[in-house]
Amino acid sequence: MSRTGTVVRDTKETAIRVEVDLDGAGKVEVSTGIPFFDHMLDQLGRHGRLDLTIQADGDLQIDEHHTVEDVGIALGQALAEAWGDRSGVERFGDAQVPIDEALTRVAIDLSGRPYLVWDVDVPIQLIGTFETSLVKHFWESVVANARITLHVQNVSGDNTHHVFESVFKACAVALRRAVATTDRGGVPSTKGVLQ
Structure with missing residues (x-):
């Protein structure tokens, strides 16, 4: 069974296409026009072992806000589509990831x-x-649209690049663990649904 999601979001501010495969190998193709953001999204795909394609054309002549927000919305929607009713997943995932002096803890x-x-x-x-x-x-946009609970705690770090790289890598590893399939089957909830 394929666990993939594809979302196209076209507004007056952005044109975005996101494709995600939860069972990928970390193959990433990202182009948002924002180099640092592309670098962080690459970390998310590679360390989450997601096949991730993100193409975004936004109104960067104004600023980067709309592009970043709309990529988060589309990525969250694509993730939600990929895991469907969340049947057969571990559900919970956590990780601690250091990058030199920076350390971040994440739970999903x-x-x-x-x-x-x-x-x-943020320094x-x-x-x-x-x-x-x-x-x-x-991350607010991803959380709202993927309908997940996400706790992010940066424990240490005085280099902002390292701080955010540890955030994205920790989120990636925690997500990879949460979406891992289990032989228990069914929706992992005493309610019988996750909503």
Whole structure:
């Protein structure tokens, strides 16, 4: 059974296509026009072992906000499509990932209930031209549209690039563990549904 999702989102601000395969090998093709964001999305696909394709054309002449937000929306929707009713998945996943001095802890529940806990201090506000506040907003968009609970706690780090790289890698590993298939079958909930 294929666990894939494809979402096309066209607005006056962005044109986005996202394809995801939960059972991929970490093959990633990303082009958003935002180099640092592309680098982070590459980490998500590779370390989550997702086949991930993201093509985004946004109104970057204004700023990067709409592109980052809409990629998060489309990615969340594609993930939700890929795992369907969440039958046969582990459901919970967690990870701790260090990048040099930075360490981030992440826990995910494919709960069907969107909730983000974000405990990440950001040493600087810009990486190149990328506004670092957009990283939280990206994850808010993913969480709301994938309908997951996500806790992100950065434990240490004084290099902002390292902090965010540890965030994306930890999210990737936790997601990989949560979507892993189990031989128990069925929806992993005493309610019988995840919503």
